[in-house]
Structure formats: structure tokens, C-alpha cells
Amino acid sequence: MARTAKELTLAQLKKKPAGLHAVGGPVPGLALAVGRSGGRRWKLRRYVDGKQRTFDLGAWEELPTLEAARARAQALADSLAVNAEAAPRSRAVNAEAAAANPFLGPIALELIALAAS
Numbered sequence: 001m002a003r004t005a006k007e008l009t010l011a012q013l014k015k016k017p018a019g020l021h022a023v024g025g026p027v028p029g030l031a032l033a034v035g036r037s038g039g040r041r042w043k044l045r046r047y048v049d050g051k052q053r054t055f056d057l058g059a060w061e062e063l064p065t066l067e068a069a070r071a072r073a074q075a076l077a078d079s080l081a082v083n084a085e086a087a088p089r090s091r092a093v094n095a096e097a098a099a100a101n102p103f104l105g106p107i108a109l110e111l112i113a114l115a116a117s
Contacts, residue, residue, distance in 0.1 A: 004024065004028070005022030005023065005024035006024050007023070007024035007025045008021070008022075008023055008024055009066070010065065010066050013032050013066075016032065016034050017034065018034050018035060018036045019033075019034060020032075020033050020034075020043065021033075021034065023066070023069075023070075025066075025070065026070065026074075027044075027070050027073045027074050027077065029044050029045040029046050029073070029077070030042070030043075030044055030069065030070060030073045031043045031044070031045060032060075039059070039060075040059070040060035041056060041057070041058065041059055041060065042056075042057035042058055042059075042060070042063055042069045042072070042073070043055065043056060043057060044057055044073045044076055044077065046077065046080055048080060055076055057069060057072050057073055057076065058072065
């Protein structure tokens with residue numbers, strides 16, 4: 001079961017020290033990265049192809065409200081979900097193209113199978 005972060009307000013986020021702080025709320029993975037010098041950036045953490053990735057959403061000044069950060073994070077999350085659905089189809093197309101090559105076909109198929117597992 002995944003842990004859920006406590007939903008923080010903008011006032012609470014302004015007081016956070018350096019580090020990566022989960023925001024909580026309707027967009028899982030939304031976080032605020034606070035640098036040692038005080039710079040703040042919105043981040044979105046997601047698993048893509050089995051690996052955790054951190055996407056930069058923009059600076060605090062660019063997205064000054066929590067609603068704006070959540071809207072951009074949701075748009076990116078939706079885009080990642082659409083691309084994840086398309087990935088198996090593109091792998092199948094790559095496998096067909098690799099098999100058609102008489103010289104590299106068997107090797108390419110083996111590499112594609114290793115990458116998919």
C-alpha cells in the first residue's frame with residue numbers, strides 16, 4: 001500500500017527547510033524542492049518504465065499558487081499516462097522492424113526482449 005502525504009498549505013510550504021517535501025492532495029507525487037540557498041522548485045515524481053523519475057514543473061515564482069502547481073502536475077501526469085499506454089505498441093513495432101533485418105534481426109529481438117523484462 002502506497003503512503004499518502006499529508007496535504008500541506010502554501011503557508012506551510014513557505015516555511016519548509018532545504019530538501020524535497022511532498023505536498024499531498026489530489027496529485028500524487030507532487031513535491032516542493034527547497035535548495036540550501038532558499039530557491040524553490042515544483043517537482044513531480046513518477047514511475048516510468050519501472051524507474052522512478054523526477055520531473056521539474058517550474059520555479060516557485062512561475063507557479064506561485066498551489067492550484068497552479070497541481071494543474072501543471074496533473075497535465076504532466078496525464079501526458080505520461082497516455083505515453084505509457086502507447087509504449088507496448090511501439091515496442092511491438094520495433095520488434096517487427098528488427099525481425100525484418102536479416103543481419104541484425106535475431107540479435108535485435110534478443111535485446112528488445114531483455115529491455116522489456
